[in-house]
Amino acid sequence: MSFDLSLIAVSLPKILQGLGLTLNLLAVSTLFGLILAVGILLMRLSRRAWLIWPAKAYIYFFRGTPLLVQLFVIYHGLPQFGFIRQSVLWPLLREPYWCSVIALSLNTAAYVSEILRGGVLGVDKGLIEAGKALGLSKFQRTSRITAPLAVRLALPAYSNEIVSMLKSTALASTVTLMEMTGVARTIVADTFAPYEIFIAATIIYLVLVWIIQTGFTLVETYANRHVRKT
Amino acid sequence: MADIIVLEKMNKFYGTYHALKDVDLTIAKGEKVVVCGPSGSGKSTMIRCINRLEEHDSGRIVVGGQELTDDEKKIDLVRREVGMVFQSFNLFPHMTVLENLTLAPRLVRKMATGEAEAIAMKYLTRVRIPDQANKYPSQLSGGQQQRVAIARALCMNPEVMLFDEPTSALDPEMISEVLDVMTDLAREGMTMVCVTHEMGFARSVADRIVFMDQGEIVEVSTPAEFFAAPKSERARTFLGQILAH
Amino acid sequence: MKFMTGLLSAAIVGLAVAMPAQAETLRVGMECTYAPFNYRTPEGEMAGYDVDVAKGIAERIGVDLDYVCQEWDGMIPSLLANKFDLIVASMSITEERKQKIDFSIPYRVSVGRILGSKEAGLKLFDEAGKPIPDAFNGLRFGVERASTYAKWVEAKLPGAEISLYDGAQPMLLDLQNGRIDIAITNPMKAYLDFLSKENGAGFEFVSPPIDEAEYFGPGVGVGLRKGNDELLVKIDKALDEMIKDGSLEKYSLKYFPFSIHPSNWKGVGQ
Ligand SMILES: Nc1ncnc2c1ncn2[C@@H]1O[C@H](COP(=O)(O)OP(=O)(O)O)[C@@H](O)[C@H]1O
Ligand SMILES: [Mg+2]
Numbered sequence: 001m002s003f004d005l006s007l008i009a010v011s012l013p014k015i016l017q018g019l020g021l022t023l024n025l026l027a028v029s030t031l032f033g034l035i036l037a038v039g040i041l042l043m044r045l046s047r048r049a050w051l052i053w054p055a056k057a058y059i060y061f062f063r064g065t066p067l068l069v070q071l072f073v074i075y076h077g078l079p080q081f082g083f084i085r086q087s088v089l090w091p092l093l094r095e096p097y098w099c100s101v102i103a104l105s106l107n108t109a110a111y112v113s114e115i116l117r118g119g120v121l122g123v124d125k126g127l128i129e130a131g132k133a134l135g136l137s138k139f140q141r142t143s144r145i146t147a148p149l150a151v152r153l154a155l156p157a158y159s160n161e162i163v164s165m166l167k168s169t170a171l172a173s174t175v176t177l178m179e180m181t182g183v184a185r186t187i188v189a190d191t192f193a194p195y196e197i198f199i200a201a202t203i204i205y206l207v208l209v210w211i212i213q214t215g216f217t218l219v220e221t222y223a224n225r226h227v228r229k230t
Numbered sequence: 231m232a233d234i235i236v237l238e239k240m241n242k243f244y245g246t247y248h249a250l251k252d253v254d255l256t257i258a259k260g261e262k263v264v265v266c267g268p269s270g271s272g273k274s275t276m277i278r279c280i281n282r283l284e285e286h287d288s289g290r291i292v293v294g295g296q297e298l299t300d301d302e303k304k305i306d307l308v309r310r311e312v313g314m315v316f317q318s319f320n321l322f323p324h325m326t327v328l329e330n331l332t333l334a335p336r337l338v339r340k341m342a343t344g345e346a347e348a349i350a351m352k353y354l355t356r357v358r359i360p361d362q363a364n365k366y367p368s369q370l371s372g373g374q375q376q377r378v379a380i381a382r383a384l385c386m387n388p389e390v391m392l393f394d395e396p397t398s399a400l401d402p403e404m405i406s407e408v409l410d411v412m413t414d415l416a417r418e419g420m421t422m423v424c425v426t427h428e429m430g431f432a433r434s435v436a437d438r439i440v441f442m443d444q445g446e447i448v449e450v451s452t453p454a455e456f457f458a459a460p461k462s463e464r465a466r467t468f469l470g471q472i473l474a475h
Numbered sequence: 476m477k478f479m480t481g482l483l484s485a486a487i488v489g490l491a492v493a494m495p496a497q498a499e500t501l502r503v504g505m506e507c508t509y510a511p512f513n514y515r516t517p518e519g520e521m522a523g524y525d526v527d528v529a530k531g532i533a534e535r536i537g538v539d540l541d542y543v544c545q546e547w548d549g550m551i552p553s554l555l556a557n558k559f560d561l562i563v564a565s566m567s568i569t570e571e572r573k574q575k576i577d578f579s580i581p582y583r584v585s586v587g588r589i590l591g592s593k594e595a596g597l598k599l600f601d602e603a604g605k606p607i608p609d610a611f612n613g614l615r616f617g618v619e620r621a622s623t624y625a626k627w628v629e630a631k632l633p634g635a636e637i638s639l640y641d642g643a644q645p646m647l648l649d650l651q652n653g654r655i656d657i658a659i660t661n662p663m664k665a666y667l668d669f670l671s672k673e674n675g676a677g678f679e680f681v682s683p684p685i686d687e688a689e690y691f692g693p694g695v696g697v698g699l700r701k702g703n704d705e706l707l708v709k710i711d712k713a714l715d716e717m718i719k720d721g722s723l724e725k726y727s728l729k730y731f732p733f734s735i736h737p738s739n740w741k742g743v744g745q
Contacts, residue, residue, distance in 0.1 A: 129316070133312070136334060137306065140338075144337070189621030223324075225366075226323055226368060
């Protein structure tokens, strides 16, 4: 097995052609996932069983099954039903891009809602009582005290989830999308040089992860400027 | 003098545990009441019922003429007239001292930021830490944090101040700086209900002392009576333990 | 000792003399599980296009056949180890394989064909069988990743809107679901797995067989050990006859509704 360093150098710019789509999938799914996660979180934290139960089932389902299976169910499974192909959703579900965004968003929403719930549960109840005692309304307590503190507590776990999402975007290559892994797999199929090509892809992913982690460290440092350093 | 707080045959259960038993207590405007009693006797539960941090199960609670029921609007009205200071300070850690003080006046009283800050600075000066306005709570000592908490409550210009063991979490050398602020407040005529074991403070400031045990108000006396000759055996035992320290 | 040697020599001479009296036997390696090319019928008979071709060759050069079932991975090593004499197992002729073994002329073509829906009424090729690039505009084109078909599409239809798949099966599923409008693949596979099934009922070939050897290779041939030039010439001659007399066409149509043999070949090593 000869190892061709120059092949890594040659394939890097080719793989980078998929960077835009990788980041696009990451950003769009993260955004949709976050919005959905907040909705599920509110259901989960409500006191009504008919809201809590579906939220729990959702979280259980999406955390309990592989993302790849979820993607395949959406991509390959749904079109098996004629009515799906007749429905107004078909122009969306027809597109591998939207299937990937939907699967990634639904999946991350389950994790993020639990991460945020951990943050909410971590907020000192005494602070909520202080807010009540000052006459703040429930909405004001949530928006000024619970939410900002919960977000600060959730940031480290949330940054892990973003990194995990970045890696998950590679699954979109299984439904024909040419994001970085899709490009890499195509080059591999052409060159029969999996080591060099996937090492090139690995380098790019590691750089992205480094950027994400550094970014979150900066955000965390800023958000926790009130915490005394001992 | 008008009664600002009225508790009538008030009962409170935690599950099956009977935490407050037929509590009757009336507090007049301007009065200073110290509540004492052994740990677990229901002192916190009682004053937390006054601003509905706990819900009572039967009897009546009337604060400033408003009876406390499930009506959220009335609860909010009562809460903005009742200030509370907690044992563990409960300052908002992500806000500066000034932000802690201006939050409720801006959101609840709809005060302009400038006005709220002016008032905040006034009270910070009263509690003797105007120079800490832009620090975060974690950068202050315990005594300073508790004084900020008092100033935060005062910024809402409340009719009544509730204190739940405000000095119990403090290092001994910081207790007096907080008690001094509370004494000043009492002199200015604030209505105060204060759970504390600081008997020196009780003696010099309280109009009445309420002694509780096992969820009941056992005895209500003036400080002079209470310290000289407690009416109940339970109070005598309690005082013996407290003063032995 | 001398006596023994003499006896042995006599025996060998005797054998050698006896041999030509009966027909020579050629051992043929194939998978025996690759329907409809080489497989066993439920009755245990060998059948399939490869088997028909092997029988045709044997008949024309006057030998008997023995079938040796061999897994695909070990096919060439087994030939080289003399476990059999010929590979007739749908093996494509490639430069890499030609370095180890010899191949006959192709007896089956490697072609691609494009599939599309019957309803769409697509006309993508002109009368001369050349693709009309404009006709592909706006059509989503399913192609297997890094396949010979992908190379052809890239070269001939650079503007096509391509979706790359890891195999024919998911690609045909997406064709059926309407995610892609057309797909190019091996017509035999497409016929067996798709067009002949209920799923493929609404679809048809929308192109002629595309058989440019430049992209698809010369096709499938009979493999044999190097240095058997005499046998190779006989096999090529037999195959040539079978192409010309319509035997291969007949075998094709037994399994497919279209022919899979080369209609005109230009000689060995083309
Ligand atoms: N949230 C609660 N759930 C159950 N029991 C409680 C709760 N809060 C207080 N209690 C019980 O009620 C009794 C009175 O508590 P508390 O009012 O805090 O006493 P004190 O302030 O006099 O020490 C104690 O026995 C305590 O264990
Ligand atoms: Mg207590």
